[in-house]
Amino acid sequence: MASDDQKVKPSRYIDGEFWELKDRLRKEIEDNDLFVQRYDSIQLANKKGFISSSLAIGEVFSCVDMSVGVKMGVMAWLFGGAVMNLGSEQHVVKWFQPLKDLEFTGMFAMSEKGHGSNVRNILTEAHYDRNTQEFIITTPCEDAQKFYIGNALQGNYAAVFAQLIIGQESKGPHCFIVPIRDAEGNLYPGVSVTDMGLKEGLNGVDNGILHFTGARTPRENLLNRFADVSAEGEYTTSIPSHNARFNAMLAALVATRLALSNQATASMKVALEIAIRYAFKRVQFGPGDGPEVPIMHYQTHQLRLMPNLATCLAVTFANRYASDMLDDDFFHKRDLVDNRSIQALASGLKAYATWENLQCLQTCRECCGGMGYMSENRLAGLKQDCDVFVTFEGDNTVLYQQVVKELLAVFGQKLGDNRVLQTLSLLQQETAEYIRTSMFAVGTESVLSASGMMKALSFREGRMLRKLAGRMIKKVGDGEDAFQAWNSCLHHTQALAKCHIQRVCLEQFVAAVDRCPSQQEKDILDKFCQLYGTHALYTDRAWYLEHGYYTPANTNELRQQLLSLCAETCQHALFIVEAFYTPRISVHAPIAGVPSTKAPWAYYPEPGTENTPMAIDVDAIRRTTPLQSKL
Amino acid sequence: MASDDQKVKPSRYIDGEFWELKDRLRKEIEDNDLFVQRYDSIQLANKKGFISSSLAIGEVFSCVDMSVGVKMGVMAWLFGGAVMNLGSEQHVVKWFQPLKDLEFTGMFAMSEKGHGSNVRNILTEAHYDRNTQEFIITTPCEDAQKFYIGNALQGNYAAVFAQLIIGQESKGPHCFIVPIRDAEGNLYPGVSVTDMGLKEGLNGVDNGILHFTGARTPRENLLNRFADVSAEGEYTTSIPSHNARFNAMLAALVATRLALSNQATASMKVALEIAIRYAFKRVQFGPGDGPEVPIMHYQTHQLRLMPNLATCLAVTFANRYASDMLDDDFFHKRDLVDNRSIQALASGLKAYATWENLQCLQTCRECCGGMGYMSENRLAGLKQDCDVFVTFEGDNTVLYQQVVKELLAVFGQKLGDNRVLQTLSLLQQETAEYIRTSMFAVGTESVLSASGMMKALSFREGRMLRKLAGRMIKKVGDGEDAFQAWNSCLHHTQALAKCHIQRVCLEQFVAAVDRCPSQQEKDILDKFCQLYGTHALYTDRAWYLEHGYYTPANTNELRQQLLSLCAETCQHALFIVEAFYTPRISVHAPIAGVPSTKAPWAYYPEPGTENTPMAIDVDAIRRTTPLQSKL
The missing domain is CATH 1.20.140.10 (Butyryl-CoA Dehydrogenase, subunit A, domain 3)
Structure with a gap:
């Protein structure tokens, strides 16, 4: 049934304009022992392209192992994307380059137990403390816990969405870079993390719960592209409408x-x-x-x-x-x-x-x-x-x-x-x-x-x-x-x-x-x-x-x-x-x-190849196996 | 949204005529520690009802653990069903009662690597040896291996479907009870078994491959309801047409x-x-x-x-x-x-x-x-x-x-x-x-x-x-x-x-x-x-x-x-x-x-119960959590 076009090698049109980049990556993956074992591939993934590279890279990694693709997504598109899109130029300089060099890894803490789709009504709170010029992050109730957070068991920083409270008034959700673990992996005060255990899949991604009891982050860690808080605690924004912001x-x-x-x-x-x-x-x-x-x-x-x-x-x-x-x-x-x-x-x-x-x-x-x-x-x-x-x-x-x-x-x-x-x-x-x-x-x-x-x-x-x-x-x-x-x-x-x-x-x-x-x-x-x-x-x-x-x-x-x-x-x-x-x-x-050495019994040769162990013709198989030979 | 009929207990109409049997079983399962852990529940399952009991029992066990339901299905409906439907009265006496008492367990070996849906063309062969009055079971080629066999890693007997060869002619597929392992779990000569490893699910069922190199089973083990082979090797059948048989x-x-x-x-x-x-x-x-x-x-x-x-x-x-x-x-x-x-x-x-x-x-x-x-x-x-x-x-x-x-x-x-x-x-x-x-x-x-x-x-x-x-x-x-x-x-x-x-x-x-x-x-x-x-x-x-x-x-x-x-x-x-x-x-x-003690964070109380930790009213939650309390 396979027609003659099997003989012609397909062009790179379907593979797309970044095919050379993809091929380099594919070659590197093929040569790298890490990818023989699942879930060990994160390290190499992190060293590649990262954020600035195209979606094509994500495609190549996802073909190898979807957990790698998703973990890349969490760190590059979500954490990195928050810095890029919600931060100032200083934030990009401070967080983006070291992220690329894997000096630390990040997570993205938006969803809560009580609010997944309805992000606007998240309950985590960020209060400004003038004395120390820090934001204090708290989880006021069970529903406010940050749920499903990828990289929660390992990450150093989290982009945390919280209601910014100035005085007694919420200015709506804002995003803060909050330190979670030091370089040795010790949690900072006011942060606790719970493993969410096995999932249907993506078990190469560590999803967990973040619970804040007064965790602190410097004032500068508010991603302030659209709104800022001054040292004295004054709130300014370029988008006055809560909704638009x-x-x-x-x-x-x-x-x-x-x-x-x-x-x-x-x-x-x-x-x-x-x-x-x-x-x-x-x-x-x-x-x-x-x-x-x-x-x-x-x-x-x-x-x-x-x-x-x-x-x-x-x-x-x-x-x-x-x-x-x-x-x-x-x-x-x-x-x-x-x-x-x-x-x-x-x-x-x-x-x-x-x-x-x-x-x-x-x-x-x-x-x-x-x-x-x-x-x-x-x-x-x-x-x-x-x-x-x-x-x-x-x-x-x-x-x-x-x-x-x-x-x-x-x-x-x-x-x-x-x-x-x-x-x-x-x-x-x-x-x-x-x-x-x-x-x-x-x-x-x-x-x-x-x-x-x-x-x-x-x-x-x-x-x-x-x-x-x-x-x-x-x-x-x-x-x-x-x-x-x-x-x-x-x-x-x-x-x-x-x-x-x-x-x-x-x-x-x-x-x-x-x-x-x-x-x-x-x-x-x-x-x-x-x-x-x-x-x-x-x-x-x-x-x-x-x-x-x-x-x-x-x-x-x-x-x-x-x-x-x-x-x-x-x-x-x-x-x-x-x-x-x-x-x-x-x-x-x-x-x-x-x-696969693990399952030689599952092998079927590629279409078009000869010497198949598969019986195409039942009668032929019977003929090559003399009925009496085993007696 | 739940209406008043919540207050009335439903009748047993939907649960069905066997609800008392099901309830006894449910009670026993509830009281039995085995069912707290998955995959350990097979033992109790085997002791219950078994074949003679109704489909209702299968339903109850499947609700507990689907692997139990499927393993019951393999042993009762498939192995037991083969004995019941293809065997003589003597077969039923010989195999059925001890199966109920779990003196041994069975498996059902019909599918082959090369033939799943097209069972008629299976390739495993059974040759009659007049000298010993035994059938000799062989796997003539890779495609003839018995694939996906449930209970393959543990079972004592298999109902094996094979082409019955008399002279040089195949009489079509027939079913033989073939001894696989003795009571100590040692494989009989001529039988080898391969574990098929992890599957998407049903990992409580041990699926494996059976490969026969001249395994022997007594003449009496041909399930002979529709066809038989005499001591002298003569084939007789009540249904002459291959297809009808x-x-x-x-x-x-x-x-x-x-x-x-x-x-x-x-x-x-x-x-x-x-x-x-x-x-x-x-x-x-x-x-x-x-x-x-x-x-x-x-x-x-x-x-x-x-x-x-x-x-x-x-x-x-x-x-x-x-x-x-x-x-x-x-x-x-x-x-x-x-x-x-x-x-x-x-x-x-x-x-x-x-x-x-x-x-x-x-x-x-x-x-x-x-x-x-x-x-x-x-x-x-x-x-x-x-x-x-x-x-x-x-x-x-x-x-x-x-x-x-x-x-x-x-x-x-x-x-x-x-x-x-x-x-x-x-x-x-x-x-x-x-x-x-x-x-x-x-x-x-x-x-x-x-x-x-x-x-x-x-x-x-x-x-x-x-x-x-x-x-x-x-x-x-x-x-x-x-x-x-x-x-x-x-x-x-x-x-x-x-x-x-x-x-x-x-x-x-x-x-x-x-x-x-x-x-x-x-x-x-x-x-x-x-x-x-x-x-x-x-x-x-x-x-x-x-x-x-x-x-x-x-x-x-x-x-x-x-x-x-x-x-x-x-x-x-x-x-x-x-x-x-x-x-x-x-x-x-x-x-x-x-x-669940493993995941307390996932708990949501039953509908209709009070004191929910879930926030129904976001504002109410905010009111009960004074904004200043954490500062």
């Missing part, structure tokens, strides 16, 4: 979320490589009494794996697009807080990619049957490590709401304040858009084209957004409490946010196909791009039927296209996983052709 | 599959109890500056948990129905092999319940956020342990095909052999059914009723079945290879099998509501029953729209009904989880109100 601080999380989307994509790449290689070697059943066929031959197997491979590519290109936007903002020294659309994009991609990753991992595990359940074959560990991605650094359901709030804000700016005009405007746009894009108007053939699919996703996104705006305007206008009104639209928001991100992903996939320099790869990518769109639309075809956008004949065509694209892309699946350039040492699954 | 042997798996469906349901019960209790205690966000609200208040949370609770109930009643059918067959001494519909039902329920369970567990984990990721809160372990359920004892995609083959067989009997008549008959039924059941004919109000939902599911099942039959008749009639034709319909078969099982589940749920003796519980169950049907139909509404069965107005009503039923059933969720009567020691999750 809080949002400015949360902007620090943008890069982390994008990093998580990248790490989830890295996980998909590894898992798909394992499941796809195995699917070409593993045989089961077959026509009549003929030889058994590779399980990749089965329609169900293709339907389970190929849309996931297409999604992996789509998210790869969408991540790259978002990274470029972030690079551009950094280059022009624009504040992240002013770029709400990149915030929404990062949040949306994080939620979408991490959920897609879990679904992909589960599918890959199931597609490998019992072999997928054996720890040696890696899929189980990836599932366990990545599971928390969907709820940490912003619960996905909350992040999707953030995406929609951003979409509504942009939409609201266009509409202005007058309710009657708003409603009329909504109705007019509805009709105009409908006539312009309905399938009844443009003919059926374009259902199957990339532009037709883009149009369909955009139509749905726009329609759902206007509908949501209309529902909210009406509910609040009718006197319903805003919180309750929003709650009654949550189902709607989740579908809208996902549709928005899928539209962005398809858009970026189409653009990436256009830019692809190799014609052969362009053609292959184009098939996967069509598959991505087809699968997204087919999955949500009920909506299109409900809104009269597609006829049953259209959705039948979609299904046919889905099935035939799965069969077609399957011919190029090995080529695509090769184009990920994941080193064998990172794949390390015997069923994917990487032998 | 093989199917008769596979019938032994029926009870195991039903046991797995029961175990998956037990897992859902525990997970839902944890997630639902937590959802009523955990608060986050809220209206304006008012107190935060329990996360169960959110529409998304209700939509994620309530349909799963409804499914858990539906599967509970469907399992009970299938168990009753099995009991009845046993009572009347009917051969399982003659009852293909119970085989299809058990296969279908196994696939449906185990997939629903994984989805339910994942949802519960996510609904508990970071707390759900902590091992102490149990959900992670349940996920890991139950993951393999969807691929072992028959890969779910293969089992769904088996369901459909059974449906087609029954349907084919009605149609007879003439292709033209078949096609005409299909068309006529199509039209008649359509007129009889289309929503256009019966009015819209019945969309929302249980009978309307039953009709819709039955309509879809019938329509998809006839369509599949028509597709297969046409493809094969047009000369397409049968294997290829079936492969091109796999997507279709999966949807049909699921629809069939959902129809059975809804049917049994409706019947269970009718029979419920308590009016209060009947009303509550009725709501969940409606939710089950509504959710199933809403999820597949695209099909109904495509086939003109529902209008967009109907599916809009379905969505409204789904949302409002989720909000309504939520009021009774705590009552239902209480009705499961799972002992606290089995729930053992601190977030569900069961304290």
